[in-house]
Amino acid sequence: MNIRRFVACLCFLFATEFVAMASASADETLTMGVFAYRPDSVLQERYQPLTDYLSRETGISVRLEVLNQENMSRAIAANRLDFFLTNPSHFLLIRSERSLTGVLATLVRRSGQSSTGSLGGVIFTRAERDDIEQLADIRDKTIASPGVHFLGGYQTQVLELMDAGIDIRRVNLIRFMGTHDRVVRSVLSGYADVGFIRTSILEQMAQEDPDLFTKVKVLNRQRLAGFPYVVSTRLYPEWPLVALPHVNERAVRRIASALFAIEPEDEVALSVGISGFSPPADYQSVEYLARTLRVTPYDQVPQLTWVDALHQYRLWVFTILVLLMLLVALSLWLGKSKRQLAAEQRRLRQLIRGWPQAALLIRGGLFIDTNRASVDLLRYTSSESLVGKDLAVFSPEFQPDGQISRQKMAPMLARVSAGQVEQCEWVLNRSDGTEIWVELTMAPVHTEDEPEALILCSLYEITLRKHAEQRQRLAASVFEYAREAIFITDNHGIVIDANDAYLAITGRPRNRAIGRLPPLPVEEGSGIFASARSQGFWSGEFSSRRNDGEPITLSVTLSSVRGDHGEVSHFVGIFSDISRLKEQERKLRIMAHYDALTGMPNRVLFADRLQQGMALTRRQSGKLAVVYIDLDEFKPVNDAFGHEAGDQLLVEVAARMRSELRQEDTLARLGGDEFAAIVMNVQDDASLETLLVRLLARVAEPVWVADHSVEVSASIGYTLFPQAEDLDGDQLLRQADQAMYQAKHRGRNRYVRFSDPSS
Amino acid sequence: MQRREFLGLSIAAGLSAAGLPGCSDPGPLRFGIHPWIGYEPLYLARDFNWLPDTVALVPGTSAKDSMEALISGALDGAALTLDETIRVRSSGLELLVVAVADVSAGADVLMVKPSITELTALKGQRIAVELNGVSGVMLFKILEVAGLGRSDVIKVDLPVSQHAQAWSRGEVDASVCYEPTASLIENAGGVRLFDSSDIPETIFDVLVVTRKAAESNSRAVRDLLTGHFTGLQHLVRSMHDSMYRIATRQGISPDEVRMALASVMLPDLAANQRYLRAAGPIETMAGSLSRLMLAEGMIDQNPGIQRMSDPSFLPARVS
Known part of the structure; x- marks a missing residue:
């Protein structure tokens, strides 16, 4: 809006305001505005009787003013009108622009003998337009309409076509003609293909042009019984008569009562072409229509601000906020947990991998x-x-x-x-x-x-x-199964472990073996540990006694075991029972040196004793004699009484001879019936010969063998040592042997001293 | 947007997201209907194409047609009065009341000769009644109110559509009927002595479907109800338009339509929720009607009224 128009507007508003106030206060003139939906003159002529009637009935001067929608809005804004009568759509527009007291009454229109409080829209075209038969044909046609704020002349048709699937506001060229009459004319003249007008227009115009209905063709015609007009759309309530807020209540009441008093057959009703006024209709269907079509005043969707939304949905907003906060908190917590989890997983993986x-x-x-x-x-x-x-x-x-x-x-x-x-x-x-x-x-x-x-x-x-483990097991089995006794002692020699062989050999039960000393040699005693400690080992044989007192001979090896720092920590000992071995050895030795029958030394021991005796004699500068004794007539005894008797004889004779000899002397059996003796410390020949005589006498005594008394004699040869020549034992024995042969030769049972034949 | 809508939307969104269990196309829901002011919203819905293809309205001339077709299986649902529903149920066909179309508040009337001025005077009179219809129930309710026994009156069993002729032939002294017969008798000198507004919440006109249809074709049932309530909304909001349309279909004047509408209550969605709830007014009245009808021999067996009404098909709202 430019400045000039704005200033003009202001001046106009100010002027009209002043005039209206002046007139109202002066002689109480009320102005009724009527919407010029048809040419002004038609309406002026039609509604003048109504204002006249109202002036007459109420005593208030009511002036008629016929206005188009724009001027009516302006006049209302300027408070130039006190009442107005307009179509419902325009009413909604005005109502939304300023608060109104509301609808006083709803017009009831008359058509011939019938009347209706409803209006609708008519969609028509020229009768000869064969290409337009139904709503769908309107799609690309030019449309003539009185204006956007015409309920029956625009909005009802738009809704109907919208229901039929055509949004004419988008696809069609619509010419707005201002009034219904012009719409009809433009369609008839071909300026527009299709016309939109409200109900009752065609009927009213047909009064002047009786051929009108033959020239036009109504589309989507609704067959509604009792409705007096042709109609193409659904119906809505008729025009409201509205009082403006500034009109005083008394005037409103009087006007209303005058309006409701109009009867259909009254003159005023007939001349205005109405049946009267009915109580206000419910205009919500019109409102719904306007809302659906988004036409003024519902063309703007109210801007919903955040505050409004917040106010209306505060519970929701609060709930959603709380939920969001929970969500965020949860996400954070989850994220943290996830990171922790990931770190833990990494750690775990690292742990396993590394x-x-x-x-x-x-x-x-x-x-x-x-x-x-x-x-x-x-x-x-x-x-x-x-x-x-x-x-x-x-x-x-x-x-x-x-x-x-x-x-x-x-x-x-x-x-x-x-x-x-x-x-x-x-x-x-x-x-x-x-x-x-x-x-x-x-x-x-x-x-x-x-x-x-x-x-x-x-x-x-x-x-x-x-x-x-295997080695240990092996070692353990060696320990367990060895035939040798094995024991382990501490560094003081006290047994701390021993195997079964140890127990078997020593005869000690385990409780008397562990914690005590092992068997030790009598002479050395614990000294062997000292030896083992210093030398690393000690070994030896010694006699000991079993637990039950039986003597045993042990062969012991004792080793020291050194710890990590070289100190002796343990001793390990192994021993075996060698008693049987020693006995065997003793028996063998006896067998080698003694005669088995008589128990006298044999030739080997004799030679040995002779050697010793000779050495001793030589050292003591004494004398010794070697005596060779052979039994006479022994063979006949043997043959007569058997070997056993012979053996008994030999044993008896040997014992008798032995008893005649001294301890230091030796008597040996050289084999068969031959004996030899070593007589030590021979003082003189006489004592020797005395001994020899005794020997001969003892042998000659009868012997009881095999239940017989047997008598034998002996032939003895002897020699002395030392002699002039250095002689060995064998030579001495040979000399005694030769002397014995001499004795045999000389008649047996006698002794003969060796004499060198060469000397 | 109101909170309810928001909730509705979220629920709808949730349902559509979850994917409603798809049913193999059971064909349209065949729904029987006959002229009655309470059923007009459905006609309006049909005329304005507010009924989708899932619903096929099958127009008949009377409730009798609908009942027979229901039993024969030719229909999946119908607009019936509550007592008619009980009759069908007692024949073994399980019907569910999914909506209350209207509650009679004066639509069902007792027309009498001017000489009869009070109910007790009905004793010994010939009363035209359609025993097999809502008229029968109405009569027993009247007798109950009047304190009369069944045998105190002479029942002339006639279809309501023939009451006017019987009246004009002087064969009856009274008639239990409804519009338009009532107006015809009134024009012939009859007087309204009693109507259903004296026994409120007794005569219900309801929309019923078979349980089978409710289970297998629940979407169509919802569509039907959405159509009905959209039609009802138009009827209320655009009274100026509806009046003419109803008048056109019924062949009466808009003023007569207005009067007819005055004789019924058209419950909206909220009222329907109240009527249909478990052990609510519908089930209570169905129970009481069943007992009455069983006692009067109008039905052979108690149909059982448990789970007879189901509000779950009601739309959350209509635009």
């Missing part, structure tokens, strides 16, 4: 992840070699316990999947073919809601331990 012990993850029996240590353990280069395979692939066909690896693994996996933890020793094959012992631990690491079991399998190599 853990020096082999760890593998198993799903469905197959490795799905491995760490470096497991790859190294099996001597592969990368985890790809392991992933996707099962444990049995890396195991020998049989485990040490004889089970097939694969068969042994399956039930274990099943148990672990069921939630148990399994632990066992297992043998694996490395890539280079070597075998290793591992301690296998499998534990479920899946949660119950996970469909497939996830198992953590850790491998701990125990090959060295296994070997050590």
Whole structure:
């Protein structure tokens, strides 16, 4: 709006206001505005009787003013009107622009004998337009309408066509003609293809032009019984008569009462062409129509501000805000948890990957992840070699316990999947073919809601331990099963462990063996520990006694065991019972030196004794005699009474001879019936000969053998030592032997001293 | 946007997101209807194309047509009075009341000769009644109010459409009927002695569907009700338009339409929710009617009125 128009408007408003106020206060003239929906003159002529009637009935001067919509709005804005009668759409527009007291009455229109309080729209075209038969044909046609704010002349038709699927406001050219009459004329003249007018217009115009209905064709004609006009749309209430707020209440009441008093047959009704006025109709259908079409005053959707929305939906907003806050808090918390979880996962992964012990993850029996240590353990280069395979692939066909690896693994996996933890020793094959012992631990690491079991399998190599165990077992079995007694003492020599052989040999029960000293040699005693400590070991044989007092001979080796710092921490002793060995040895020695029949020394021991006697004699500068004794007539005894009798005879004779000799003398049986004696410290020949005589006498005494008394004699030869020549034992014995032969020659039962034939 | 709408929208959005259980196309819901002021919203909906293809209105001349077609299976639903619904139910066909179209408040009348001035005077009189229809129920209610026994009156069992002729032939002294017969008898010198406005919330005109249709074609039932309530909204909001349309269809004047409308109450959505709720007015009245009809021998067996009304098909709102 430019400045000039604005100023003009202001002046106009001011002027009219002043005039209206002046006239109202002067002689109480009320102005009734009537909307010029048809030419002004027609309406002026038609409604003049109404204002006249009202002036007459109420005593208030009522002036008629016929106005088009624009001027009426302006006049109302200027308070130049006190009442107005207009179509419902225009009324809604005015009502929205300023508050009104509302509708006083609704017009009831007359048509001939019938009347109606409803109006509708007419859609028509020229009768000869064969191309326009129904609503759908209007789509691309030019339309003539009196104006947007005409209910029956525009809005009803738009809604009807909209329902038929045509939005004419978009697709059609619409010419706004201002009044209904011009619409009819423009259609008839061909200026427009289709005309929109309200009901009753055609009927009114037909009064002047009786052929009108033959010239036009009404589209979408509604057959409504009792409705007096042709109509193309649904119906709405007729025009409202509205009082403006500034009119005083008394005047309004009087006007209303005058209006309702009009009867259809009254003159005023007839001349105005109405049946009268009815109580105000409900205009919500019109309002709904305007809202649907978004025409003024409902063309603008009220701007919904944030504050409005907030106000209206504060509960929702509050709820949503709270929910959002919860959501954000939850998201933050979730994010934090997720980060923590991720960090924990990383840590866990790092832990497993970096853990020096082999760890593998198993799903469905197959490795799905491995760490470096497991790859190294099996001597592969990368985890790809392991992933996707099962444990049995890396195991020998049989485990040490004889089970097939694969068969042994399956039930274990099943148990672990069921939630148990399994632990066992297992043998694996490395890539280079070597075998290793591992301690296998499998534990479920899946949660119950996970469909497939996830198992953590850790491998701990125990090959060295296994070997050590084997050695230890071997050592233990040596300890346990050795025939030799083995004992371990502390560094003071107190037994702390001993094997069964120890107990068996010593005859001590375990409780009397442990915590005591082991058997020790009588002479040295605990001294052997000192020897073992200083020399590293001690070994020897000694006699001891079993627990039950029986003597035993032990061969003992005692070793010191040194600790980490070189100090002696333990002693280990091994001994065996050599009593039987010693007895055997003693028996053998007797067998070698003594005659089995008589128990006298034999030739070997004789030679030995002779050697000793000679050495002793030489040292003492004394004399000794070697005597050779051979029994006479022994063979006949043997032949007559048997060998047993012979042997008895020999034993008896030997005992008799022995009894005649001194302790230091030696009597030996050289074989058969030959004996030899060594007589030490021979003082003189006489004493020697006395001895020899006694010997001969003792032998000659009868002997009772085999129930017979037998008599034998002996032939004795002897020699002395030392002699002029240096002689050895053999030579001496030979000399005695020769002398004995001399005695035999001289008639037996006598003694002869050796005399050198050469001398 | 009002809160209710917002809620409705969110629910609708939720439902559409969840995907309504798709049913194999059961064909349109065949719904029987006959001329009655309470059923006009459905006619309006049909005329304005507010009924989608899922609903096929099958116009008949009387409730009898609808009842027979329901039992024969030719219809999936119909507009009936509550007592007619009970009759069909007692024949074994399970019907669900999904909406109340109107509540009679004067539409059903007792027309009498001017000489009869009070109900007790009906004793010994010949009363035209359609025992097999709402007229029968009305008569028993009248007798109940009048304190008369069944045998105190002479019942002349005639279809309501023939009451006017019987009246003019002088065969009856009274008639239990409804418009337009009532107006015809009134023009012939009859007097209105009693009408349904004296026994409020007794005579219901309802929209019923078979349970089978309700279960297999629930969408069509919703469409039907949406159409009905849209028509009702138009009737109320655009009274000026509806009046002429109803008058046109019924062949009477707009003024007569106005009078007819005055004799019924047209409950809106909220009122329907109240009527249809479990153990609500419909089920209560159905129970009382069943007992009455059983006692009067109008039905053979108690139809059972549990879960007879179901408000779940009512639309949340109509635009």
